Every structure is written in C-alpha cells, then in structure tokens.
Amino acid sequence: MFFTKLLILFVIVPVTELYILIEVGKKIGSLTTIGIIILTGIIGA
Numbered sequence: 001m002f003f004t005k006l007l008i009l010f011v012i013v014p015v016t017e018l019y020i021l022i023e024v025g026k027k028i029g030s031l032t033t034i035g036i037i038i039l040t041g042i043i044g045a
C-alpha cells in the first residue's frame with residue numbers, strides 16, 4: 001500500500017509541475033519561462 005501511494009506521488013507531482021510550467025509559459029512567454037527555470041536551477045545548485 002505504501003509503494004502504491006509513493007508511485008502515485010511520483011506521477012502526480014511531475015505532471016502537476018509540467019502543467020504549471022505550461023500555464024506560466026502561456027501567460028508570460030516561453031523564453032521568460034525558460035529563463036526562470038534556468039535561474040532557479042542556478043540558485044538551487
């Protein structure tokens with residue numbers, strides 16, 4: 001049962017993240033969205 005919940009979590013979180021990125025890209029533009037992704041990656045590293 002634990003592994004089923006874990007599998008669902010590992011599927012739901014990336015799909016949700018991808019959906020949010022697509023919606024943000026529609027609102028502010030794709031290049032700005034890519035820039036934000038790269039910037040957060042640099043800050044997080």
